[in-house]
Amino acid sequence: MNMIGGIKAKYWGSTEDxxxxxxxxxxxxxxxxxxxxxxxxxxxxIPAQQVDDCRVDGCTECVEAYKEFKPNEIFLxxxxxxxxxxxxxxxxxxxxxxxxxxxxxxxxxPIGDPEKFRSDAAACRPVPDALFFAD
Numbered sequence: 001m002n003m004i005g006g007i008k009a010k011y012w013g014s015t016e017d018x019x020x021x022x023x024x025x026x027x028x029x030x031x032x033x034x035x036x037x038x039x040x041x042x043x044x045x046i047p048a049q050q051v052d053d054c055r056v057d058g059c060t061e062c063v064e065a066y067k068e069f070k071p072n073e074i075f076l077x078x079x080x081x082x083x084x085x086x087x088x089x090x091x092x093x094x095x096x097x098x099x100x101x102x103x104x105x106x107x108x109x110p111i112g113d114p115e116k117f118r119s120d121a122a123a124c125r126p127v128p129d130a131l132f133f134a135d
Contacts, residue, residue: 037069038067038068038069038070039067039068039069039070040067040068041065041066041067041068041077042065042066042067042068042071043063043065043077043079044063044064044065044066045063045097046063046064047061047062047063047064047097047098047099047100047103047126048062048063048064048076048100049100049101049102049103050062050100050102050103050126050129051099051100051103051126051127051128051129052128052129052130053076053100054076054077054078056078056081057130058081058083058128059078059080059081059128060080060081060082060083060084060125060126060128061078061079061080061098061125061126062076062077062078062079062100062126063076063077063079064076064077065077065079082110083110083111084108084109084110084111084125085108085109085110085111085116086106086107086108086125086127086131087106087107087108087117088106088107089104089105089106089107090105090106090107090124094107094124095123095124096124097124098123098124098125098126099124099125099126100126103126103127104126104127104132105124105125105126105127106124106125106127107122107123107124108122108123108124108125108127109121109122
């Protein structure tokens with residue numbers, strides 16, 4: 001167990017729960033294995049220190065989350081896998097609330113959005129390390 005804000009936290013895919021191997025075993029793409037005894041996953045708007053902390057390929061928004069019936073057990077979960085086009089580093093006048101303290105925070109929009117940087121979906125977002133440090 002780790003601590004986040006004074007609360008016991010178990011990270012997604014932790015080996016501490018021997019019944020949870022960290023895989024999405026129920027065939028959908030929601031990040032859970034279908035074992036709902038703890039309730040649905042509730043995603044917060046609190047970003048991880050870095051988007052890559054979720055350790056999920058393609059994750060573009062990693063946040064703190066908890067199970068519906070265990071609200072004191074906080075873990076990190078991938079909230080979004082949308083692909084974005086990133087451009088300028090966000091300055092202090094932009095809302096950087098989606099970015100963690102260790103993230104590269106850049107102005108972005110969803111790939112394929114015809115409005116591009118003028119889109120309603122354009123925002124400051126963390127750039128995954130894979131985009132910076134690709135082989």
